[in-house]
Amino acid sequence: MDGKILTVDDLTLSVQNKKILRGIKMEIWAGHIHAIIGPNGAGKSTLVSAIMGLPGYKPEQGKICFLGENITNLPVFERAQRGLTLAWQEPARFEGLSVEKFILTGAKNKCHKRAEEVLEMVGLDPHKYLNRAVDKTLSGGERKRIELASIIAMEPKLILLDEPDSGIDIDALEKIFSLLKKLKQDGITIVAITHSLAVLSQADHAFLMCCGKILDKGDVNRIASYFRNKCIPCNHDRFMVSTIETAP
Amino acid sequence: MNNSDTALELLKSLGIDIGHVFTEDVAKIQVHQNKVVGLHLVPGLRVQADEMKDGIEAEILIEKGMKIEKPIHICFGVLPEEGLQKVKLHIRAQEESKAMILAHCTFPNARQVKHIMDADIEIEHNAHYAYFERHVHGPKGGVDVIPNAKVHVQEGAEFSTEFELIKGSAGNIEFQYEVNAEAQSKTEMTARISGTNNDQIRLHETVRLLGEYSMGVIVSHIALKQYAIADIENTLVAHAPFSRGHVDCKEIVVGNAQAKAVPTVLVKNPTAHVTHEAAIGSVDAKQLVTLMAHGLNEDEATDLIIEGLLSKKQNWQNMIKEME
Numbered sequence: 001m002d003g004k005i006l007t008v009d010d011l012t013l014s015v016q017n018k019k020i021l022r023g024i025k026m027e028i029w030a031g032h033i034h035a036i037i038g039p040n041g042a043g044k045s046t047l048v049s050a051i052m053g054l055p056g057y058k059p060e061q062g063k064i065c066f067l068g069e070n071i072t073n074l075p076v077f078e079r080a081q082r083g084l085t086l087a088w089q090e091p092a093r094f095e096g097l098s099v100e101k102f103i104l105t106g107a108k109n110k111c112h113k114r115a116e117e118v119l120e121m122v123g124l125d126p127h128k129y130l131n132r133a134v135d136k137t138l139s140g141g142e143r144k145r146i147e148l149a150s151i152i153a154m155e156p157k158l159i160l161l162d163e164p165d166s167g168i169d170i171d172a173l174e175k176i177f178s179l180l181k182k183l184k185q186d187g188i189t190i191v192a193i194t195h196s197l198a199v200l201s202q203a204d205h206a207f208l209m210c211c212g213k214i215l216d217k218g219d220v221n222r223i224a225s226y227f228r229n230k231c232i233p234c235n236h237d238r239f240m241v242s243t244i245e246t247a248p
Numbered sequence: 249m250n251n252s253d254t255a256l257e258l259l260k261s262l263g264i265d266i267g268h269v270f271t272e273d274v275a276k277i278q279v280h281q282n283k284v285v286g287l288h289l290v291p292g293l294r295v296q297a298d299e300m301k302d303g304i305e306a307e308i309l310i311e312k313g314m315k316i317e318k319p320i321h322i323c324f325g326v327l328p329e330e331g332l333q334k335v336k337l338h339i340r341a342q343e344e345s346k347a348m349i350l351a352h353c354t355f356p357n358a359r360q361v362k363h364i365m366d367a368d369i370e371i372e373h374n375a376h377y378a379y380f381e382r383h384v385h386g387p388k389g390g391v392d393v394i395p396n397a398k399v400h401v402q403e404g405a406e407f408s409t410e411f412e413l414i415k416g417s418a419g420n421i422e423f424q425y426e427v428n429a430e431a432q433s434k435t436e437m438t439a440r441i442s443g444t445n446n447d448q449i450r451l452h453e454t455v456r457l458l459g460e461y462s463m464g465v466i467v468s469h470i471a472l473k474q475y476a477i478a479d480i481e482n483t484l485v486a487h488a489p490f491s492r493g494h495v496d497c498k499e500i501v502v503g504n505a506q507a508k509a510v511p512t513v514l515v516k517n518p519t520a521h522v523t524h525e526a527a528i529g530s531v532d533a534k535q536l537v538t539l540m541a542h543g544l545n546e547d548e549a550t551d552l553i554i555e556g557l558l559s560k561k562q563n564w565q566n567m568i569k570e571m572e
Binding site: 052054055075076077080081085086088091092093094095096097105106133147150151154 | 469498533534535537538539540541542543544552553555556558559
């Protein structure tokens with residue numbers, strides 16, 4: 001594996017006859033924080049959906065390997081059982097399902113104490129939250145942190161984070177950022193997709209994505225500078241026609 | 249079997265720890281087919297039960313101003329494979345009284361059992377009356393459950409009822425409740441039912457908000473698998489000024505099951521406000537993949553989502569836990 005935990009090779013995918021991913025190639029290094037940054041519509045969420053194997057995101061061509069195993073045709077739950085998981089931009093609501101039960105669903109250690117520990121890690125008071133339902137009585141930000149807690153309890157090897165900052169207030173965001181560093185210290189690999197420079201700044205390594213392609217990869221500061229100066233002001237359509245072939 | 253043995257068998261079929269539950273301060277009424285096999289009263293509670301040919305007729309009275317601390321336990325059951333049990337109940341919670349009833353209906357061996365209940369319930373001025381009914385059926389169904397109740401909730405009174413049938417096969421359920429609610433009263437009716445095999449579930453509930461500032465909520469959460477069929481009609485009519493109501497009907501349908509839901513809300517006063525939500529369909533795709541991304545396969549994830557939908561309301565949970 002040579003330190004690579006995940007490789008994506010020539011991944012092409014269409015949704016409703018529209019080509020969204022165009023020959024994506026990526027290598028994700030174990031124990032690092034990676035960011036995939038790009039404007040809205042770049043294909044970032046589609047890419048993580050394909051990596052996770054969500055229904056409707058089956059590649060037309062290409063290969064996804066996790067820990068050296070070709071997982072391209074594995075269903076979602078088998079990928080999860082191998083240590084790959086996903087935290088959604090907008091987590092689902094579950095009527096009648098308690099926070100504790102939700103957290104322990106995929107947990108390695110299914111005890112009450114563990115549920116308390118992981119809630120504390122995301123900055124939520126277990127006494128206030130464990131018995132509540134994961135439903136509409138929780139804000140989007142609370143559900144996001146609870147989902148992150150549930151993922152930590154799984155003790156996965158690689159976490160795909162879809163827009164980890166959306167719906168999170170500034171104080172909680174600092175908590176999430178320090179948590180990402182802690183997870184990294186524990187040897188967990190993180191791939192965060194974002195269009196936020198604040199999230200990008202937490203990464204060790206970045207990919208720049210637009211129009212279904214990886215345009216650049218490498219140093220976070222260089223990618224951030226390009227994104228700030230070129231992508232943000234860029235009209236997306238103009239970006240498509242003029243920049244795509246001349247990216248740095 | 250003598251009466252106490254029969255009562256014991258009924259409770260065993262429910263998995264209740266009787267040693268823990270039935271202290272002197274807990275009232276109990278236990279009925280097997282047409283026999284009262286267990287009766288214990290507490291101050292503030294009066295019961296007159298008469299055995300009929302194929303069931304019982306009972307008057308239950310909670311006396312004026314009396315607040316009965318512990319839930320009153322009622323158990324109806326038929327232990328043999330075949331039988332008919334008709335229950336006629338006349339329940340009156342007098343002014344300013346307060347009581348909770350925890351009712352279990354058990355038909356663990358049923359192949360051809362019919363349980364028919366007709367109730368008239370009067371909740372007097374400022375009284376609080378809560379009724380939780382749990383059904384325990386065998387795996388093959390074989391039970392016709394036909395509860396029919398007419399309820400009058402007087403001014404300032406509170407009435408809540410929760411019907412739960414999530415263990416075993418439901419069989420054939422025909423459930424009909426009608427509530428007339430007076431000024432500043434509160435009514436809440438919840439049904440949580442799991443249907444499987446060829447179960448047929450028919451649930452018709454009506455709440456009429458007749459008095460100013462009365463409130464009513466009807467909640468139906470149904471999960472259907474295999475060839476089960478459900479037909480749900482929830483009706484909430486707001487006649488009175490400033491009355492408030494909500495109808496919530498959610499059904500999950502898996503396999504070849506079928507569901508029909510007709511939530512009807514009718515507002516007859518411009519200051520009244522009634523809302524409704526209804527959702528019928530397969531398991532929510534996002535919930536499903538979220539749980540699958542936690543490592544659950546599709547069947548495990550589906551079962552967990554259904555378990556959540558059918559879970560108890562929070563305010564009943566401690567009471568049930570204490571009892572069982």
